[in-house]
Structure formats: structure tokens, C-alpha cells
Amino acid sequence: MTATAPLFDRIAIIGIGLIGSSLARAVPAYGLARTVVCGDRSEAACAKALELGIVAEATTDLEAAVDGADLVILCTPMGSFAEMGERLAPRLKPGTILTDVGSVKQAVLRDIGPHVPDGVHLIPGHPVAGTEHSGPEAGFASLFNGRWCILTPPTGANADAVEKVAGLWRRCGSNVETMDAAHHDRVLAITSHLPHLIAYTIVGTASDLEETTKSEVIKFSAGGFRDFTRIAASDPVMWRDVFLNNREAVLETLQLFTEDLTALQRAIRWGEGDRLQELFTRTRAIRRGIIDAKQA
Amino acid sequence: MTATAPLFDRIAIIGIGLIGSSLARAVPAYGLARTVVCGDRSEAACAKALELGIVAEATTDLEAAVDGADLVILCTPMGSFAEMGERLAPRLKPGTILTDVGSVKQAVLRDIGPHVPDGVHLIPGHPVAGTEHSGPEAGFASLFNGRWCILTPPTGANADAVEKVAGLWRRCGSNVETMDAAHHDRVLAITSHLPHLIAYTIVGTASDLEETTKSEVIKFSAGGFRDFTRIAASDPVMWRDVFLNNREAVLETLQLFTEDLTALQRAIRWGEGDRLQELFTRTRAIRRGIIDAKQA
Numbered sequence: 001m002t003a004t005a006p007l008f009d010r011i012a013i014i015g016i017g018l019i020g021s022s023l024a025r026a027v028p029a030y031g032l033a034r035t036v037v038c039g040d041r042s043e044a045a046c047a048k049a050l051e052l053g054i055v056a057e058a059t060t061d062l063e064a065a066v067d068g069a070d071l072v073i074l075c076t077p078m079g080s081f082a083e084m085g086e087r088l089a090p091r092l093k094p095g096t097i098l099t100d101v102g103s104v105k106q107a108v109l110r111d112i113g114p115h116v117p118d119g120v121h122l123i124p125g126h127p128v129a130g131t132e133h134s135g136p137e138a139g140f141a142s143l144f145n146g147r148w149c150i151l152t153p154p155t156g157a158n159a160d161a162v163e164k165v166a167g168l169w170r171r172c173g174s175n176v177e178t179m180d181a182a183h184h185d186r187v188l189a190i191t192s193h194l195p196h197l198i199a200y201t202i203v204g205t206a207s208d209l210e211e212t213t214k215s216e217v218i219k220f221s222a223g224g225f226r227d228f229t230r231i232a233a234s235d236p237v238m239w240r241d242v243f244l245n246n247r248e249a250v251l252e253t254l255q256l257f258t259e260d261l262t263a264l265q266r267a268i269r270w271g272e273g274d275r276l277q278e279l280f281t282r283t284r285a286i287r288r289g290i291i292d293a294k295q296a
Numbered sequence: 297m298t299a300t301a302p303l304f305d306r307i308a309i310i311g312i313g314l315i316g317s318s319l320a321r322a323v324p325a326y327g328l329a330r331t332v333v334c335g336d337r338s339e340a341a342c343a344k345a346l347e348l349g350i351v352a353e354a355t356t357d358l359e360a361a362v363d364g365a366d367l368v369i370l371c372t373p374m375g376s377f378a379e380m381g382e383r384l385a386p387r388l389k390p391g392t393i394l395t396d397v398g399s400v401k402q403a404v405l406r407d408i409g410p411h412v413p414d415g416v417h418l419i420p421g422h423p424v425a426g427t428e429h430s431g432p433e434a435g436f437a438s439l440f441n442g443r444w445c446i447l448t449p450p451t452g453a454n455a456d457a458v459e460k461v462a463g464l465w466r467r468c469g470s471n472v473e474t475m476d477a478a479h480h481d482r483v484l485a486i487t488s489h490l491p492h493l494i495a496y497t498i499v500g501t502a503s504d505l506e507e508t509t510k511s512e513v514i515k516f517s518a519g520g521f522r523d524f525t526r527i528a529a530s531d532p533v534m535w536r537d538v539f540l541n542n543r544e545a546v547l548e549t550l551q552l553f554t555e556d557l558t559a560l561q562r563a564i565r566w567g568e569g570d571r572l573q574e575l576f577t578r579t580r581a582i583r584r585g586i587i588d589a590k591q592a
Contacts, residue, residue, distance in 0.1 A: 188516065
């Protein structure tokens with residue numbers, strides 16, 4: 001990998017959590033840049049990143065962190081993006097690329113777009129990868145390997161800058177797809193945001209039950225529940241911000257889901273076995289598609 | 297394991313799918329019986345079981361399959377239990393133990409109980425274990441290892457018979473718990489049946505979307521959706537029968553879930569970030585409990 005020249009000179013990662021620290025580890029592993037530094041509000045996170053040896057410098061002074069970087073990657077929760085845009089974007093020199101890894105893409109253009117100076121290239125991105133673990137210790141260089149990364153460059157974005165960001169993700173082993181931000185937000189509402197919302201809900205419902213003790217819920221979780229708990233253990237702040245920032249698409253998708261659930265509820269109440277079996281047979285085919293696409 | 301004497305002389309497994317074929321494989325692996333045979337309506341399944349060498353005999357004549365067995369384990373979908381009870385129970389000799397692996401337990405007493413002759417011991421059971429795969433090829437001997445098996449013996453059940461069935465599951469590596477059938481059905485409604493219902497629903501919702509193509513849903517499934525598709529790939533007939541046979545508990549639990557989901561929907565609509573974050577933080581604790589209990 002390192003036989004080819006690094007894509008960037010100095011990458012600044014803002015927010016050294018699961019995704020940020022995975023990217024930091026990917027820098028030497030896949031020859032992404034000569035140097036990688038990070039900025040994080042948390043002193044503990046900075047100290048941990050230095051201790052792990054995954055960044056050359058780490059500072060809580062975010063403005064200092066982006067100084068001299070030719071690529072800045074925002075890896076903080078989306079709720080901070082407006083502030084990040086306001087504080088950091090004006091400091092970037094012409095030619096710098098500013099990207100992010102947020103799970104909602106229209107909000108990036110809305111929150112950061114207005115602060116980006118002429119000559120700085122804002123290329124929003126979203127690696128569709130993750131685990132239920134958080135923090136700098138949780139990252140690993142191969143997290144993006146074989147996964148998709150979606151870029152949503154605004155109209156008129158610099159083609160070379162788009163290609164450089166795409167190249168970074170490809171070196172991480174990702175497949176890159178480019179699409180409109182609004183379409184991204186609708187697709188992810190169903191493939192990611194709604195599943196998380198539902199997992200959080202059902203785990204909450206279970207923990208509130210009076211008759212069934214928490215210990216029973218835990219003991220007998222192998223019957224299906226445990227798969228939901230894994231998703232419902234994802235970072236609370238990150239996910240709060242996802243729902244607040246993709247409200248329209250999430251609520252619309254949730255409405256469709258609720259209608260389908262009500263129809264199924266009715267089928268159970270009236271004993272319509274054929275209807276249940278038909279749906280359960282149809283959903284198997286989707287699983288097969290995911291296995292065939294090596295996303296299982 | 298085989299240093300200790302087998303628990304049974306001849307075990308007859310009716311239905312040689314995922315669970316039945318895992319039990320058949322467990323018989324020699326854990327010294328459960330001298331002989332294991334199976335009965336299955338499907339000629340192909342019988343032929344496959346013989347070809348795999350996991351049973352000594354296999355027949356589509358279910359009455360013949362139970363002849364001479366001192367333990368009969370029903371592993372067919374629950375919708376067949378009334379018929380199985382009527383056909384097979386009267387043929388069993390006094391002292392024979394009849395058990396099952398169905399996911400709903402009140403229905404076993406209702407459907408099979410009336411057909412059980414004096415001296416035959418009906419000890420319903422439910423191993424809380426499984427995968428999304430089906431059929432005789434899908435089984436493996438260690439499936440029940442480290443998992444829970446719940447027994448719901450009816451009032452006045454023979455204590456020795458209960459202990460023998462518990463012993464069989466313990467040899468398979470399971471932890472055994474005994475409880476009332478009605479309580480079982482309520483606990484499993486939340487830990488297993490509702491998660492499956494919701495997974496089936498969301499996968500169905502996704503596959504019906506017009507704007508988002510099926511290929512996009514598959515591509516970007518790593519964002520959370522793929523975990524649901526695994527569950528939604530479970531056996532359609534088995535699950536149809538679970539919902540039809542645990543209707544009351546499933547509908548009641550579904551009602552609680554729907555209320556919680558509506559509250560969350562409202563929090564998203566009104567931008568109540570604190571409320572979202574509070575729930576998302578609380579659900580993390582449940583996950584930790586499952587990991588600590590080694591059920592993850």
C-alpha cells in the first residue's frame with residue numbers, strides 16, 4: 001500500500017471516537033497521508049489517542065488542530081456541526097478539503113455550507129460502517145473494508161476534490177457511491193435510522209416491563225432480542241443528533257413502518273396465517289440478497 | 297461424556313429441521329441415548345437425515361417412528377401439534393416421556409394435553425436457541441451450549457420425568473429453568489416473538505419502498521438493517537405458528553411497544569433531544585447485562 005504516494009500531506013481528524021480513531025489508524029495502514037493529527041474537546045480522548053500512538057498530535061484546541069491540514073475530517077456528533085463550521089471553516093486555506101462522516105447529509109450543507117470560504121472544498125461523506133462501541137479505543141483500521149461510503153458533493157463541487165476524497169475511502173477498502181444528499185437521507189432513514197429507532201424502543205419497552213424481570217429479559221435474549229440490544233448500545237449522543245437532523249425522512253419512514261405493523265397486528269388478531277407466512281417468506285429473499293452482496 | 301450411561305434408550309425426534317437435527321447430532325456427542333431415530337413428513341428430509349448419518353432410522357410414517365421410544369421430542373411447527381398429539385400420543389406406552397421444543401408453551405398443553413394417555417409424561421420444553429437457517433443440514437450439536445432451556449411441566453407432572461428431560465438439556469450444555477407456561481409465553485413475547493415480528497415488518501417495509509431501490513437497501517444495510525434481515529430470514533412456517541399460538545401475549549406486548557414508539561416519534565417531531573438521549577443511554581445498560589450474562 002505504502003508503495004504509492006500518500007494522498008494527503010496532513011489530515012486533521014476532529015473528534016477521535018469510533019470512526020475518527022478508525023480513520024487515524026487507517027492513515028498509516030493504507031498510506032492516506034504523511035501525518036495525521038486530531039482535535040477533540042475531551043482531554044481524556046486526546047490523551048488516549050496519544051497513548052495509543054494513532055496520531056502525531058492531539059489537542060483540545062480545535063482551531064489549532066486544523067492548522068496546515070490539507071484534509072479536515074469532521075467526526076463529531078452532528079449536533080456540533082454548525083459550531084464546527086463557524087469555528088473551523090473560516091480558518092482553512094484555499095485548496096483545503098473539508099469532509100465529514102455524519103449519518104445525515106442535507107444537514108451538513110445546511111450547517112457547514114454557509115461558513116465555507118471560497119476555494120475550500122466541502123465534500124460531505126458517510127461511511128456506512130460502525131460497531132456498537134464508542135471512543136478512541138474502539139476503532140480499528142479495517143472498519144471500512146468492504147463497506148460502502150456515500151459522498152454527497154453539492155452542485156458545482158470541485159471534481160478533483162471529490163475524486164481525492166473518494167480515493168481516500170477506496171484505499172480504506174470501501175466502495176464509493178455518489179448521490180444527492182436528499183436521496184441519501186431517505187435511503188439511510190430506512191436502512192439505518194429506523195432500525196436504530198426501533199431497536200432503542202424495544203429495548204426500552206422490555207426494560208420497563210413489570211412482570212418480566214430484567215434478569216429474565218437478559219437470560220432469554222438469545223431468542224432474538226439480543227440482536228436488538230447490540231444496535232441499541234450505539235452512541236447515545238450521536239444517535240440523538242441523527243434523529244434530530246433527519247427528522248422528516250425518519251418520521252415519514254416510521255409512518256410506513258407503523259402502517260405495516262398495524263396490518264400485521266390485525267393479521268395476528270384475526271388468525272390470518274397465510275398473510276403472515278407470505279410476508280415471512282418474502283423477507284427471506286432480502287436476506288439472501290445481503291449475503292450475496294457480502295454485506296452480511 | 298460417554299463415560300456416563302446414556303439417559304435414554306431410544307429417542308424419537310419428530311421433525312428433523314434445525315432444532316431436530318441439532319438434537320439428533322447431540323445424541324452421540326453428549327451421550328443422550330443408545331439410539332436416535334426420526335420421523336418427518338418430508339421424504340427429502342428423511343433421506344437427508346440418513347445421508348448425513350445423524351439418525352439410525354428415518355421414516356415418513358410418524359406412528360412407526362415413535363414405536364418403542366422412551367423419549368419422543370416434537371420438533372415440528374406448532375401448527376401441527378394438535379394433529380401430532382392426536383396421532384402419536386395414544387400410541388405411547390406408559391412411562392414414555394413426550395416433550396417438545398415449541399416457542400409457545402400454553403398451546404402445547406391445550407393441543408397435546410388432552411391426547412396423552414395415563415402413565416405417559418408430557419413435559420413441554422423450549423430451548424431458547426436457534427439460527428436463521430432451516431432444515432436437517434442446518435443443525436449442529438453445540439447449538440444449545442450455554443443457552444437456556446425452559447421447561448413448563450403441568451401441575452402434578454412426574455418429578456422424575458421432569459428431571460430426566462432437564463438432564464438431557466444439561467448434557468447439551470444448556471441451563472435449565474422451570475416456569476409456568478403462561479409466564480413463559482409472556483416473557484418470550486418480549487424477548488423473542490416481538491423482535492421477530494418487528495424485524496419481519498421493517499424488512500417488508502423496506503422491500504416495498506418505491507424510491508429506494510432494493511439494491512440500495514441491500515448495499516447500505518450495514519448501517520443497522522442487516523441485523524434485522526438475519527432475524528427476518530427465520531423459518532416462515534414456524535414463525536407463522538408462533539404468532540397464531542401466542543396471540544394474546546404478542547398483541548399485548550406489541551401494544552406497549554407501539555405506545556413507546558409513538559412517544560419517541562413525538563420526541564423526534566418536537567426536537568426533544570434530552571428525551572432521546574436519556575432512552576438511548578438507558579438501553580446501553582441492558583446490552584451490558586447481556587454481555588455479562590454471556591448471552592451476547
